[in-house]
Amino acid sequence: MSEQPDPFMLNQWFAISGLTDVGPTAKNTLLMGEKLSYRRAGDGFEVTTADGRTLPVLAQYACLWTSLGQPESGLFEIPQYHETDRRSIVAGSIGVNVSAQRGVENFLDMGHFPFVHTGILGELPHTEVKEYNVRLTEDGSEIIATECMFYQPMASTVSTEGMDVEYIYRVPHPTCSVLYKSSPLDEKRLDVIALFVQPIGPEKLRAHMVLSILDDVNADDFISHFQLHIFGQDKPILENQMPKRLPLDTRAETPIRADKSSIMYRRWLAAKGVTYGTIPAAA
Amino acid sequence: MTIERASGANGWVPVAASEDVIPRHVFQGKLLGQELAIWRADDGYVNIWENRCLHRGVRLSIGINTGTELICQYHGWRYANRNAGCTYIPAHPADAPPRTICNRTYPVREAAGLIWTHLDAVEPAFPALTEAPLVLRAMPLRAVPAAVEAALAAWSVEGLTAEGDLRFGDGSSQLQLYVQAVDAGQSVIRGVLTGALAGQGLVVLRRLNTALTALTRQLEAEALAAPAPAPIAPVYARVSEELAEMPGLEADLADGPGKIRVTLAAKKMVANGIVSLELKPLRGVLPTFQPGAHIDVALPSGLVRQYSLVNAPGETDRYVIGVKREAQSTGGSEAIHEHLREGDLLAISEPRNNFTLRRDAAQTIFIAGGIGVTPLLAMSAALAGDGQDFQLHYFAAGQEHLAFQDRLAALGDRLTPHLGLDPAATAAKLRDILAQPGPAKQVYVCGPGPMLDATLKIAAEAGWPDNSVHFEYFKNTQTLDDSQAFEIALARSAVTLQVPAGKSILQVLRENGIKMASSCGQGACGTCKVRVLEGTPDHQDVYLNASEKASNATIMTCVSRAKTDRLILDL
Missing domain, CATH: 3.40.50.80 (Nucleotide-binding domain of ferredoxin-NADP reductase (FNR) module)
Structure with a gap:
């Protein structure tokens, strides 16, 4: 199993911290096994490796991003992030002992809501994952799942009663996903919840959650606690997944129709030659 | 003292004590790097399964033991006691899961206060054991199993003879020790003490405890001095090709008539004119079923009849059906009531479920x-x-x-x-x-x-x-009309076939070598359902409801025909 990043993973941008957590004093983190220091330097930011190499940086979507390789372009677009009436919050960063790709797959999964997020994102006996659409964009750069409907008793911090909530999922990056869900405050618009997963090692992740929402009622802290509470429910389940790396062999696990988006995600990773954090199918 | 040697490499080996497997609990065990979920159903049966849900790999040892089924924490998949078959997938409440979704099971024996399994291809002989008055506490240690076995073979304890039966006082006892090879560098010593302890049990136990504790400390110290062996990589066997493909909207159809041999274990009158039959497997474990499922029963007279299973979840050691004696019996119910006797052998099919229970209703x-x-x-x-x-x-x-x-x-x-x-x-x-x-x-x-x-x-x-x-x-009492001839085209096999008057689509398909499952043969059970891609079916079944019939999306090939000259079927 690969302990070194494959070219596709090596040349990606990865979020390593929320910008609000970056100060002039250097902090340490790990990216795909490489020890990094990061700090605010003048008007910008600086990320260096243990052997003194300076890495490229980006400050975008409320996070500090870097790369161990040479990214071909900038980051994927999240147009809603720039709308002026939205609030953007780095809701938290949380570590989980499982591969980054397992973490993304869980983010795409609706079937676990009534069992893992009981009473919040789902509720028994409302367990059905209705038919939805999933496709790859024409240029093959991202996966989009639409018309994902799920019954939720308390879909967000401003919900007061249960309702069928519509989701749209995007996977524009091997370890990032952007979720759109109907806003309880304005049904014509969508709240955005982005998950930027930092692969610490092949079997360890740190997830940065960034929200861009229309909620003008709740304090940042409250929203942050809500998201951390949700993620805290996922953590023990994810840490009991075996193997910890995402298997790309189609016969490693048993998919059902509800898993359409994860099937496409696994195929997409296989097509991009991703070996870091995955178990590639035997040739 | 006799030390019965057993390791995970071969032979039956204890992987838990009976008292570890308490009601509604799931015990996590391990043998040669392979994690095990060990749980007891309310009927007393002990299950040893691979500790991993087949869906997304989550440990089943964190699941819920309902007493009849084990529920995965992640997506609520349910697996039945004994046969380990998946009985319900909550994400798709209207579909019966294909019965072939089965967790990997390991052989189980419960004897002398221990739970045993083996990894051999051929079932090894089970060690001779009397019922144990005392099961030693499990002693886990970080040491290579082979080294532990060697040390135990050479072990001696003051006052205890290292050869032959362990004798003391005026009684005779026997200590049997087993090494559970947990992983390359991890072992558990398990043991049972049998025979008369004659009031000296506590003395003996204390002495054994002291001696075994000293031995395990010494072995752990020796193991620490040597480089730790790499853990054994667990083997995650691949699922079948059929399961790896995402199933379509219609559940996969069962293959041809199954041939499971069962014995009629009990026949009882359960109401006026109704008998219940309890069918037990001749060997092995019966396949899984879901509520609403039916089986085909081949009667000695050559008749085949369908009966629904009465079984509750987890009631997996037998199939229970009820048979009413029909006044105008065409031979089926009368044969069962009059001629079947306890102990008779019968051939049955695997359970099929075309009457699926949703469990997401208020x-x-x-x-x-x-x-x-x-x-x-x-x-x-x-x-x-x-x-x-x-x-x-x-x-x-x-x-x-x-x-x-x-x-x-x-x-x-x-x-x-x-x-x-x-x-x-x-x-x-x-x-x-x-x-x-x-x-x-x-x-x-x-x-x-x-x-x-x-x-x-x-x-x-x-x-x-x-x-x-x-x-x-129960049956289709409508008058069937098979006077029209028409053509069927099979989309996936690029074959066109003629269905003449007097023959069913099913018959024509089978005559042309196309494998089709069917059960009742009269459009009542839903087993021979096929998707229609083009053309208008002439529905003559009683399985589809009115809107399903109106949608013309599927057809029962055993009785239904075509209103158009041609039907294109998804075959």
């Missing part, structure tokens, strides 16, 4: 007419186990006609018998029962044809949507 109404209660008993037991809201309305000629009294009694006030009603009174009662349709309510009805016809009509009048009223006819 309220479920079951309506049974006579022997039609059998699938609804299985469904009632499933919902009762979940604590879900349901009512079983059981229409019968009289008290003495109510079958399976013990199972009915367990339903308490969720059972409402309706006795001795004529058709008009039955219809009035059905109008009461079905008066209030609701978005999260489901109705399941099974009984004689006229009663089903009436129920479906009343439900439609009361405003129940088609897709919330589920039914199963």
Whole structure:
């Protein structure tokens, strides 16, 4: 199993911290096994490796991003992030002992809501994952799942009663996903919840959650606690997944129709030659 | 002292103590790097499974033991006691899971206070054991299993003889030790002490405890001094090709008639004119089933009949069916009532489920007419186990006609018998029962044809949507018309076939070498369903509901035909 990043993973941008957590004093983190220091330097930011190499940086979507390789372009677009009436919050960063790709797959999964997020994102006996659409964009750069409907008793911090909530999922990056869900405050618009997963090692992740929402009622802290509470429910389940790396062999696990988006995600990773954090199918 | 040597490499090896496997608990064990989920069902059976849900790999040892099934924490998949078959996938409540989704099971024996398994290809001989008065506490240690075995073989304890039986005082005892090879560098010493302890048991136990503790400390110290061996990589066997493909909207059809040999373990009268048959496997474990499933029973006379399973979840050591003696029996029910004897052998099919129970309803109404209660008993037991809201309305000629009294009694006030009603009174009662349709309510009805016809009509009048009223006819009593000839094109095989008058689509397909599952042969059970891609079917079955028929999306190939000259089928 690969302990070194494959070219596709090596040349990606990865979020390593929320910008609000970056100060002039250097902090340490790990990216795909490489020890990094990061700090605010003048008007910008600086990320260096243990052997003194300076890495490229980006400050975008409320996070500090870097790369161990040479990214071909900038980051994927999240147009809603720039709308002026939205609030953007780095809701938290949380570590989980499982591969980054397992973490993304869980983010795409609706079937676990009534069992893992009981009473919040789902509720028994409302367990059905209705038919939805999933496709790859024409240029093959991202996966989009639409018309994902799920019954939720308390879909967000401003919900007061249960309702069928519509989701749209995007996977524009091997370890990032952007979720759109109907806003309880304005049904014509969508709240955005982005998950930027930092692969610490092949079997360890740190997830940065960034929200861009229309909620003008709740304090940042409250929203942050809500998201951390949700993620805290996922953590023990994810840490009991075996193997910890995402298997790309189609016969490693048993998919059902509800898993359409994860099937496409696994195929997409296989097509991009991703070996870091995955178990590639035997040739 | 006899040290029975056993390691995970071969032979039966203990992987837990009986007392570890307490009710409603799941014990996590390990043998040669392979994690095990070990759990006891309420019927006492101990299951040893690979510790991993087949869906997304989550450990089953963090799952829920309901006493009859194990539920995965992640997506609520349920796996049955004994056969480890998946019985329910909550994400798709209207589909029966393909019965081939089965967790990996390991051989199990419970003896002398220990739970045993083996990894051999051929079942090894089981060690001779008397019932143990004392099971030693498990002693886990970080040491290579082979080194532990070698040390135990050379072990001596003051006052205890290292060869032959361990004797002390005026009695005779035998200590048997086993090394569970947990991983390359991890072992558990397990042991049982048998024979007369003659009041000196505590003394002996203390001495053994002291000696074994000293030995394990010494072994751990030696292991620490040497480089730790790499852990054994667990083997995650691949699922079948069939399961790896994402199933289509229609559940996969079962393959041809199964041939499971069973013995008639018990035959009892369970109501006036109704016998129950308990069928047990000749060997091995019966395949999994879901509430609503039926089996084909091949009778010694050559007749094949379909019967619904009455079994509750987890009741997996046998199949239970109910058979009513029909006044105008064409041979099936009479043969069973008159000629079958306990101990007789029968051939049956694997269970098929075309009458699927949704478990995501806020309220479920079951309506049974006579022997039609059998699938609804299985469904009632499933919902009762979940604590879900349901009512079983059981229409019968009289008290003495109510079958399976013990199972009915367990339903308490969720059972409402309706006795001795004529058709008009039955219809009035059905109008009461079905008066209030609701978005999260489901109705399941099974009984004689006229009663089903009436129920479906009343439900439609009361405003129940088609897709919330589920039914199963015993048989198709409509007059079949097979006078038209037409053509079928098979989209996936690029074959065109002619269906002449007097022959069914099913017959034509089979004559042309196309494997098709079927069961009742009269358009009642749903087994031979095929998707229609083009053309208008002439539906003559009683399986599809009105809106399913109107959609022309599927056809029952055993009886239905074509209104157009040509049908294109998804085959």
